[in-house]
Amino acid sequence: MNSISRRKFLKITGFSVGAAAAATALSPMIKGAKKINKEKVKGIQTIPTYCDICFWKCGAIAYLKDGELWKVEGHPKDPLSKGRLCPRGTGGVGAVKDPDRLRSPLIRTRERGDEVWKEVTWEEALDYIADKMKIIKSRYGPESLASFSHGIGGNFIKHTLKAYGAINFAAPSFAQCRGPRDVGFELTFGESIGSPERTDIENSKCLVLIGSHLGENMHNSQAQEFAKAVGNNASIIVVDPRFSVAASKAKYYLPIKPGTDLALLLAWMNVIVSEKLYDIDYVTSYGFGFEQFAAEISNFTPEWAYPETGIDPELIRLTAREMTMYKPATLVHPGRHTTWYGDDAQRSRAIALLNALLGSWGRKGGFFYPVSFSLPGYPYPPYPVPTKEKLDNPGKKYPFASEELTTGIREATISGSPYPIKGWFVYATNLMQALPNEEETIRAIQNLDLMVVVDVIPSEIAGYADVVLPESVYLERYDDLHMSSFKEPFVGIRQPVIESPSDQKPNWWIAKKLAEKLGLGNYYPWNHIEDYLNHRLNAGGLSLSQLKKEGIILGQKRPIYFEEGIQPEFFTASGKIEFYSIQLQQAGFDAVPKYTRPQQPPGGYYRLLFGRSPVHSFSRTQSNRILMDMMDENEVWVNQDVAKKWGLKNSQIVRLKNQDGIVSNKIKVKVTERIRTDCVYMIHGFGHKSKMLKGAFGRGASDSGLITKYAVDPLMGGTGMNVNFVTFETGV
Ligand SMILES: Nc1nc2c(c(=O)[nH]1)N[C@H]1C(S)=C(S)[C@@H](COP(=O)(O)OP(=O)(O)OC[C@H]3O[C@@H](n4cnc5c(=O)[nH]c(N)nc54)[C@H](O)[C@@H]3O)O[C@H]1N2
Ligand SMILES: Nc1nc2c(c(=O)[nH]1)N[C@H]1C(S)=C(S)[C@@H](COP(=O)(O)OP(=O)(O)OC[C@H]3O[C@@H](n4cnc5c(=O)[nH]c(N)nc54)[C@H](O)[C@@H]3O)O[C@H]1N2
Numbered sequence: 206m207n208s209i210s211r212r213k214f215l216k217i218t219g220f221s222v223g224a225a226a227a228a229t230a231l232s233p234m235i236k237g238a239k240k241i242n243k244e245k246v247k248g249i250q251t252i253p254t255y256c257d258i259c260f261w262k263c264g265a266i267a268y269l270k271d272g273e274l275w276k277v278e279g280h281p282k283d284p285l286s287k288g289r290l291c292p293r294g295t296g297g298v299g300a301v302k303d304p305d306r307l308r309s310p311l312i313r314t315r316e317r318g319d320e321v322w323k324e325v326t327w328e329e330a331l332d333y334i335a336d337k338m339k340i341i342k343s344r345y346g347p348e349s350l351a352s353f354s355h356g357i358g359g360n361f362i363k364h365t366l367k368a369y370g371a372i373n374f375a376a377p378s379f380a381q382c383r384g385p386r387d388v389g390f391e392l393t394f395g396e397s398i399g400s401p402e403r404t405d406i407e408n409s410k411c412l413v414l415i416g417s418h419l420g421e422n423m424h425n426s427q428a429q430e431f432a433k434a435v436g437n438n439a440s441i442i443v444v445d446p447r448f449s450v451a452a453s454k455a456k457y458y459l460p461i462k463p464g465t466d467l468a469l470l471l472a473w474m475n476v477i478v479s480e481k482l483y484d485i486d487y488v489t490s491y492g493f494g495f496e497q498f499a500a501e502i503s504n505f506t507p508e509w510a511y512p513e514t515g516i517d518p519e520l521i522r523l524t525a526r527e528m529t530m531y532k533p534a535t536l537v538h539p540g541r542h543t544t545w546y547g548d549d550a551q552r553s554r555a556i557a558l559l560n561a562l563l564g565s566w567g568r569k570g571g572f573f574y575p576v577s578f579s580l581p582g583y584p585y586p587p588y589p590v591p592t593k594e595k596l597d598n599p600g601k602k603y604p605f606a607s608e609e610l611t612t613g614i615r616e617a618t619i620s621g622s623p624y625p626i627k628g629w630f631v632y633a634t635n636l637m638q639a640l641p642n643e644e645e646t647i648r649a650i651q652n653l654d655l656m657v658v659v660d661v662i663p664s665e666i667a668g669y670a671d672v673v674l675p676e677s678v679y680l681e682r683y684d685d686l687h688m689s690s691f692k693e694p695f696v697g698i699r700q701p702v703i704e705s706p707s708d709q710k711p712n713w714w715i716a717k718k719l720a721e722k723l724g725l726g727n728y729y730p731w732n733h734i735e736d737y738l739n740h741r742l743n744a745g746g747l748s749l750s751q752l753k754k755e756g757i758i759l760g761q762k763r764p765i766y767f768e769e770g771i772q773p774e775f776f777t778a779s780g781k782i783e784f785y786s787i788q789l790q791q792a793g794f795d796a797v798p799k800y801t802r803p804q805q806p807p808g809g810y811y812r813l814l815f816g817r818s819p820v821h822s823f824s825r826t827q828s829n830r831i832l833m834d835m836m837d838e839n840e841v842w843v844n845q846d847v848a849k850k851w852g853l854k855n856s857q858i859v860r861l862k863n864q865d866g867i868v869s870n871k872i873k874v875k876v877t878e879r880i881r882t883d884c885v886y887m888i889h890g891f892g893h894k895s896k897m898l899k900g901a902f903g904r905g906a907s908d909s910g911l912i913t914k915y916a917v918d919p920l921m922g923g924t925g926m927n928v929n930f931v932t933f934e935t936g937v
């Protein structure tokens with residue numbers, strides 16, 4: 206542990222006991238996990254790699270003891286992990302030994318969704334897929350095969366599909382996650398936030414968290430930097446209908462009425478502008494349309510916002526002034542999972558504008574300018590020229606969508622318009638849990654001639670596949686080079702630490718073999734991924750053997766703030782920070798964000814909110830036995846007054862029923878003062894329906910199942926999912 210003690214770090218997670226227990230629970234060796242060369246080396250071996258339990262990609266060091274996988278720790282040289290993994294990364298070794306893992310390729314023998322399979326060889330599985338892909342290409346054209354993937358592991362699969370002629374690719378990280386935020390910031394500063402986020406939390410003197418539940422949201426660097434900021438006595442302001450772990454560290458906690466954040470943001474800006482507390486030099490030098498903006502927000506006083514948000518006008522004034530006291534080292538965190546209410550890109554734009562008033566963009570303690578290592582791509586032959594356009598956003602219905610829309614591809618698959626989609630190739634994304642309205646996803650799948658899923662466990666989406674391909678987990682494989690943009694440039698490697706226990710294969714092998722079967726072998730001029738990696742590294746004067754040994758190679762540090770010499774440059778239409786957006790106005794949207802009151806729950810119903818557990822990732826870790834030991838089901842948080850009204854006791858088992866009559870699995874009630882009376886809250890990712898996922902099946906309830914309704918963001922097509930209401934069924 207460097208700058209902060211492990212104890213303090215765990216404390217920030219709000220999971221001190223459990224996470225500490227995880228660290229000790231790891232000591233027993235993971236039996237059956239073979240080491241990479243067959244004869245067992247006595248003693249301790251260390252092999253650097255990077256974590257894949259979530260998409261943060263922390264640099265890690267895997268330890269083998271007498272040839273058996275023992276534990277994984279953070280890589281001290283890695284700018285993201287700084288030598289420490291989060292509880293999920295530490296428990297990542299449990300993914301290797303998950304008894305529910307997929308072991309061999311499977312072909313469906315009954316209806317889609319029945320989960321009845323025959324085991325086949327890789328030859329049979331890939332021949333089956335290649336034959337169907339050839340038929341789709343000849344009947345409909347290669348554009349009619351769409352692909353969904355999430356994470357770096359999808360790179361080679363995408364390469365094969367692009368070589369085949371596919372053009373429709375999407376990930377849930379845009380329309381179900383950070384899309385609105387990135388669009389809101391692009392429209393304002395001309396650049397997006399990116400992942401890992403360009404937020405300089407550790408140097409913030411005042412940190413404003415709007416929903417961002419850092420400490421439960423365990424993105425490692427952010428959680429560590431948050432611990433640092435707390436340690437430095439930064440002033441923390443948390444806005445959340447639920448008293449989160451972050452709220453427990455806050456100087457000011459604002460228990461906002463869900464869905465009204467835009468009203469609060471407008472009122473904060475109203476105070477800052479009317480009291481002339483903004484960074485006048487910054488706004489004058491870099492701002493565009495400030496006068497019009499100031500005029501538009503002049504009516505949105507704290508008194509106006511009070512009945513909307515439930516936040517006392519004096520508290521709004523106090524917190525607005527607090528932010529300006531520390532400017533420009535005040536960071537209003539842009540959030541990440543921002544698909545909430547359908548007005549999300551405009552809410553994110555309001556967050557961007559508030560930061561602009563505080564002068565935090567490009568400044569220390571605000572938003573830094575990320576830097577990255579750069580290596581040329583592998584020189585492949587060009588991909589075929591498409592004859593059709595992408596179909597996820599026909600006619601630019603969502604004019605500001607800057608990435609592809611998963612839900613757009615789903616819609617086109619259902620309607621067959623603008624052209625039919627006949628195949629889905631799904632890599633590492635559990636669409637049944639990630640997309641809202643599961644029934645629509647099933648309807649789309651029923652229109653397909655081919656549905657392939659590459660996964661490590663039998664997820665819900667795998668249950669709907671024609672062919673399931675079992676992948677080696679991250680500790681058993683190579684992946685592409687890791688060169689995220691962050692505070693300093695670096696290149697990291699993922700390399701096999703142990704062998705796969707059964708017939709699982711890495712994505713690069715699957716992608717290359719499939720390409721060969723499709724007659725596209727010329728797109729893989731290399732024999733083994735090591736040749737590919739070495740080729741790319743050599744182009745930058747590095748070598749694979751060096752990177753395999755060191756795990757991380759750092760590049761030259763470069764300036765990341767205006768103060769350090771970064772030239773302020775804004776890639777917006779006006780070349781300035783757009784307080785007033787002519788682009789939005791011309792497209793028929795509000796040039797300055799406006800607030801619309803969200804629909805309220807009917808009597809006896811509560812808004813369904815959801816978030817993260819510090820010890821799980823989405824719907825992917827619930828069968829990991831080490832992480833299960835810390836949390837094996839979710840609970841529904843219910844305010845104590847609401848519980849009283851319904852006669853609910855702590856740990857009582859209920860079902861939740863939503864506005865459309867959908868009823869959840871059984872779930873335990875957590876009676877608490879820590880949430881408002883108009884909403885309930887649960888951790889996402891539980892309530893698995895896949896029978897083959899024995900460890901997680903039926904444990905807890907699924908928020909995804911209850912999200913039948915969603916509000917589409919008119920600017921960029923994101924799916925706001927906080928618009929569902931639930932009531933209790935107690936007679937269970
Ligand atoms: N209801 C609801 N929906 C949500 C969210 C929510 O909170 N609630 N969150 C949204 C957000 S923010 C995001 S980013 C998305 C996330 O959406 P996804 O990225 O789809 O997340 P998961 O549900 O974990 O699905 C990941 C899948 O990849 C598989 N997998 C894990 N490791 C590997 C591997 O090494 N190789 C392969 N081939 N497969 C692997 C897992 O078993 C799992 O089936 O979901 C979004 N949707
Ligand atoms: N441990 C762990 N960490 C993760 C992940 C994981 O799976 N596991 N996933 C990662 C990913 S991809 C993402 S996108 C992030 C998601 O994490 P974040 O972006 O931090 O948070 P959200 O999921 O948007 O929001 C959840 C919080 O918002 C609050 N909230 C709900 N409605 C409202 C509202 O109307 N107003 C306000 N102000 N607050 C509201 C909830 O009470 C909750 O505290 O987490 C990342 N970190």
Ligand code: SF4
Pocket residue numbers: 256257258259260261262263289290291292293294295423424425426
């Ligand atoms: S944040 Fe945690 S789970 Fe995600 S990559 Fe880092 S250590 Fe792994």
Ligand SMILES: [Mo]
Pocket residue numbers: 378381382383541542
């Ligand atoms: Mo996300």
